[in-house]
Amino acid sequence: MDQVYDAIVVGAGIMGCSTAYNIIKTGQRALLLEQFPLPHTRGSSHGQSRIIRKAYGGEGDHYTKMMPEAFKKWAALEQETGTTLFKQTGxxxxxxxxxxxxxxxxxxxxxxxxxxxxxxxxxxxxxxxxxxxxxxxxxxxxxSGGILFSDKSLAAFQKAFINHGGVLLDNEPMLDVYPGDIVTVKTNKGSYRGRNLVLTVGPWATKVLPSLGVHLPLxxxxxxxxxxxxxxxxxxxxxxxxxxxxxxxxxxxxxxxxxxxxxxxxxxxxxxxxxxxxxxxxxxxxxxxxxxxxxxxxxxxxxxxxxxxxxxxxxxxxxAPDHNFILDRHPTMSNVIIGAGFSGHGFKLAPVVGKLLCELVMNKTPSYDMSPFRIDRFYKSSKL
Ligand SMILES: Cc1cc2nc3c(=O)[nH]c(=O)nc-3n(C[C@H](O)[C@H](O)[C@H](O)COP(=O)(O)OP(=O)(O)OC[C@H]3O[C@@H](n4cnc5c(N)ncnc54)[C@H](O)[C@@H]3O)c2cc1C
Missing domain, CATH: 3.30.9.10 (D-Amino Acid Oxidase, subunit A, domain 2)
Incomplete structure (x- = not known):
């Protein structure tokens, strides 16, 4: 309990793993908590394959802009972990x-x-x-597109995170959050303190976020x-x-x-x-x-x-109703950062999502326009 992490990331799906990896690579102390024993098949990131592509139709231009960096970062993770993660098929x-x-x-x-x-x-x-x-x-x-080996990608991020000194605890659900400049997270096994809390809880966002006062149409x-x-x-x-x-x-x-x-x-x-x-x-x-x-x-x-x-x-x-991700701060707890609503197309972008959530943790200017991902779009949108 004495240790204060720079960030506690809750949820070890692909988004949490990528975020925790990005944070630890900057030299900060990070704890990654997962509710189920790993690996598991209960969330959104399991299975052996995901599609990776650059072209996005409709209003997805902001994703196309991120894809060159996503491809580079997947290749870098392949190199770092010595694992093949991508097969080009068109x-x-x-x-x-x-x-x-x-x-x-x-x-x-x-x-x-x-x-x-x-x-x-x-x-x-x-x-x-x-x-x-x-x-x-x-x-x-x-x-240019093809298949990402998703199970292997998840394991690669986890391995790299641990190799850089990250702490990954599975079978340990977050049960309570006590906000403040130092956030305390209570689990079934103990309590942990962090300067920032990142919530990447996948479909459980529909339960976890309302419990923290954030009501989104997910x-x-x-x-x-x-x-x-x-x-x-x-x-x-x-x-x-x-x-x-x-x-x-x-x-x-x-x-x-x-x-x-x-x-x-x-x-x-x-x-x-x-x-x-x-x-x-x-x-x-x-x-x-x-x-x-x-x-x-x-x-x-x-x-x-x-x-x-x-x-x-x-x-x-x-x-999410507009199929856009949510990458933003909690509306009233500025050191609680939310990554959610990946709407069936997030996997390929996980390396960039992890970088953006890490930039929010570090109070850095985000590398991409964050307006499509902001929480307040739901309160402005007439679609809702
Ligand atoms: C069938 C299918 C096909 C897909 N195909 C593609 C594709 O081709 N291309 C593409 O880019 N994307 C695709 N996606 C989407 C992509 O897989 C998801 O966007 C991505 O996996 C979301 O990851 P996540 O980390 O947000 O969620 P998850 O993987 O669900 O991770 C969230 C984690 O948080 C944990 N958690 C929740 N609550 C707590 C708590 N209280 N305490 C501790 N841990 C907690 C959960 O157990 C879980 O492990 C597909 C998704 C599915 C389901």
Whole structure:
């Protein structure tokens, strides 16, 4: 209890681990607390793969600007830990001609002068005969993107944090916070003091933040992760098939696919949507509609996959209504810093998020425009 940390980071998902790593690299003392024994599969960062891409459609330009640094930082972590964390596969974006999804992706690639290839449905069918899309499909291929090995990335940040002198305590939930110039965090095993507290509690932000007087319109959402057996082994493997991100019709028809490499012979294909849940009762919900939607999509677009999934895993998104992250100080406790609402697309940006949260801890001017991430946007927005 005598020790005063410069920062206590609560939550050892990818955001907490990256933040703690960034803090310890500056020479400050950092404690990272995790409620569950590590590794665990209860939050948002587990599993073997995440998509990494530079192009962001719609209002995501601020993320595209961060991506060059994110790629560099992932490569630096690979070097530091001697672990391969990234596999370049290219990303194929597919959508219906004239619809905003594909137009926004193209706009983003053009604006940032990123190389890409456009394919109409005939060219698409020739290049990727294992995919089948309607005639009005437009596809855009970004060769720079690919797969991040997420479990390995999480372990790499944790290992590097500990190697730099960080203290990581798992199986130790934060139960109470006593604010002040020195914040005290009480857990099931003891109390810890820190000049700053960083809350990166993933879907538990829906519970932890209200308990600290911060009421944000965040939703924890159950997400199914499906793996589909290839009819002919290797048809959808890395090298033959790119990562696919597709949206036809409305935003609720947003799906993504990752070539088979995690489980031999199994292609990962998932729907980006699911029902709202309590993160402590994650599986107590009906997701049959998600399975039906995804099965229909597989039947239509992936003719060489079996029609029902071989494996189903589960993960949680923490959605903000505008799908933007929350990276800000607590409205009244300035040494409590919040990283939340990563809305199903945060993993790739974790190295930059960690740097930004570290800059808030150190009272440094943030390296990027923080206005999209501020808490007060919710109080100004008419959407709410
Ligand atoms: C199926 C799926 C696919 C995804 N695909 C992509 C993708 O392709 N590309 C991409 O960029 N992103 C993707 N994402 C999003 C990305 O994985 C998340 O944005 C990211 O993992 C969020 O990390 P986090 O650290 O905020 O949350 P978590 O990983 O949930 O970490 C929060 C941690 O805090 C701990 N915690 C909570 N409360 C307490 C407490 N009181 N005391 C101590 N510890 C506590 C939790 O146990 C947990 O370990 C995907 C997410 C899912 C679920």
């Amino acid at each position: 990303i194929l974006f597919c959508g219906s001609e004239g619809e905003s999804f594909i137009k926004d992706v193209l706009k983003s690639l053009h604006k940032h002068s990123m190389p890409f290839t456009s394919l109409d449905s005939c060219a698409l069918g020739k290049k990727y005969p294992m995919l089948r899309y309607p005639m009005d499909t437009v596809a855009v291929e970004d060769p 939703k924890a959402v159950h997400v199914n992760v499906f793996y589909w057996k290839e009819k002919v082994r290797g048809t959808y493997s890395v090298g033959k098939c790119p990562v696919v991100i597709q949206e036809h019709g409305d935003r609720h028809d947003h799906f993504y696919g990752i070539p088979s490499f995690e489980y031999p012979g199994l292609y990962k294909f998932c729907c980006h949507h699911g029902p709202e849940i309590d993160p402590d009762r994650r599986d107590d919900v009906d997701t049959s509609w998600v399975l039906e939607k995804t099965k229909a999509c597989v039947a239509n677009n992936f003719p060489l996959l079996e029609p029902t999934p071989a494996i189903r895993e589960t993960c949680i998104y923490t959605l």
